[in-house]
Amino acid sequence: MDTTTSVRDQILDHAITSMMLRGYNGFSYRDLSTLVGVKTSSIHYYFPSKDDLVLEAVNVYSSGVMDALRTIDESLPADTKLSKYTMMFGKILSDCSQICLCGMLAADIESLPDNIRHAVQAFFRANESWLAKVLAQGAKEGTLAVNGKPENAARALYAAFQGSVLASRLFSTKARLEDVEASVKVTR
Template identity: 50%
Template sequence: MNTETTRTQIMQHAQRLVQERGYNGFSYRDLATLIGIKTSSIHYYFPQKEDLLLAIVQQYHARWLAAIQAIDTGLSADVKLRAYVDMHRQAFCNTERICLAAALAADLASLPADIRKMLQGFYGANEDWLAQVLEQGVREGSLDMPGDVRIAARSMFAALQGSLATARLFNDSERMNDLLQAALSRQ
């Protein structure tokens, strides 16, 4: 079973390049050279660069949501939070890449409108999940949330996204351990 189809390879490399260089920081030529094909072959699968971007973002969103939903709903809030933060930490330590959504959000004005909508969906889904867990933590008494859990969830997700960028900037995986303190210091 070979999952290394051309289409798969294109998407893998394209996702990585967006995360490393931004949407405007790579070309079909870069992709073609990396894979060892011609640019016209990429156009066969993704006629326009926006088609490629759309496919990447959809796949990323679906996989990330699946990973979140794989966190056992029966767990306590603080364990869920640790698992969630660990997802970010491991994603970074394995790839040294920031979040795809954060990479695209930086170049926002240069992206098509439908991508912006998808990014909002990605951010919103994460914030919703986090808010739900924080609320559970308050109910369970394991988390001390002074204000609105919705706002706390926003701040927490922003801190996670920002920490990934900083960890890469300093090429310092150790910084990803700060994430735990950042997210869980209110316990």
């Protein structure tokens, strides 16, 4: 057992990774107890139900992604911001074996309770909102091609990013992410 990280944090880390690899139904408390080196009753102490654990995992994951977005310098050109966003998605992919936690949960949405559904929807909306601002900036600068309203284009772009991680996983290549980014960049 890792003694530098709290048991609660280890449980969350392993749950997030497990869901990014196999989805909501792809792990159990027994799996986590083996990974963390604790009894399942210890997991229940921190997270009485799997839904409690998943909701906290979504909240932690979402906070981490939003924190990463806030580190992208506002003064950068829009195409550079989009490149940094693409690199962030590339880090999520790791070795092309896992996908975005909220993207994976979106596929399982029918089996999830409403509070988790709302948290996943909020994650999608936050990313789409950030992308809409970048696309609007890029349209003004002439660095990004935007057809229609930036909000609509952002939803389509975010869907393309989520789809690209699935295809990247399928084909074991991050090139699919780069294809999404290239689809909106203005070539000079």
